Amino acid sequence: MALKFKNQLKGKRLTLRRTKPTLKMAESMFKVIDENRKHLEPWFPWPKLTQKVEDSMKYLFDKEEETEKGKKVEYGLFIKNEYIGNISLFDINEKKKSAEIGYWLSSFHTRKGYMTEAVKILEIEAFEKLKLNRIQIKCDEKNEASSGLAKKCGYKYEGKFRENAFSEHFNDFRNTLVFSKLKSEYKKK
Numbered sequence: 776m777a778l779k780f781k782n783q784l785k786g787k788r789l790t791l792r793r794t795k796p797t798l799k800m801a802e803s804m805f806k807v808i809d810e811n812r813k814h815l816e817p818w819f820p821w822p823k824l825t826q827k828v829e830d831s832m833k834y835l836f837d838k839e840e841e842t843e844k845g846k847k848v849e850y851g852l853f854i855k856n857e858y859i860g861n862i863s864l865f866d867i868n869e870k871k872k873s874a875e876i877g878y879w880l881s882s883f884h885t886r887k888g889y890m891t892e893a894v895k896i897l898e899i900e901a902f903e904k905l906k907l908n909r910i911q912i913k914c915d916e917k918n919e920a921s922s923g924l925a926k927k928c929g930y931k932y933e934g935k936f937r938e939n940a941f942s943e944h945f946n947d948f949r950n951t952l953v954f955s956k957l958k959s960e961y962k963k964k
């Protein structure tokens with residue numbers, strides 16, 4: 776039976792709410808993406824492909840298939856009712872008990888510890904409820920914010936894929952860093 780995910784996870788400052796395919800969610804997501812193009816485009820291909828609310832709506836609909844199969848869950852980060860970005864658990868493999876975390880948030884809210892809080896909230900769910908054994912985080916070698924966050928959250932550097940990605944933004948081949956945390960390294964707070 777496919778893994779089932781909670782609709783809401785609560786932290787001290789943040790509430791993580793599952794990003795469902797509603798018009799309200801699509802509008803909120805599109806607005807934050809549209810306001811943060813410069814901040815997001817170096818690291819993701821999808822902001823360029825997101826040019827109208829309908830594009831966000833299609834994205835939200837399409838990813839539900841993976842969620843129903845228990846392979847991916849995405850949460851919006853909310854401060855009270857203000858949506859500020861996303862965190863997701865994807866490539867969930869029930870046999871290997873492994874998954875990957877991906878994240879982004881509005882530049883206005885960076886460097887305030889919000890994504891550290893979101894990672895910790897999602898880890899509780901992943902390690903304790905979904906019983907995963909390994910979570911990995913991958914990022915571009917030059918993405919200092921993302922690799923810094925992974926390290927700050929206690930993820931161990933495993934190595935580098937050399938020129939395994941091509942970036943339209945930088946118009947060159949990119950190195951990808953891999954970090955991971957095992958259940959045995961995760962400490963309940």
Ligand SMILES: CC(C)(COP(=O)(O)OP(=O)(O)OC[C@H]1O[C@@H](n2cnc3c(N)ncnc32)[C@H](O)[C@@H]1OP(=O)(O)O)[C@@H](O)C(=O)NCCC(=O)NCCS
Nearest residue numbers: 818879880885886887888889890891914920921923924927
């Ligand atoms: C990566 C990102 C999600 C970090 O979110 P955040 O909420 O700002 O992170 P936090 O405030 O929790 O920072 C935690 C730690 O990460 C590191 N860090 C965060 N931003 C950093 C930066 N710009 N440069 C270097 N280190 C950084 C620091 O060690 C920081 O701890 P400190 O503030 O006590 O020094 C955010 O910068 C972002 O959305 N970037 C654009 C999208 C992106 O790159 N996503 C990841 C793709 S792999």
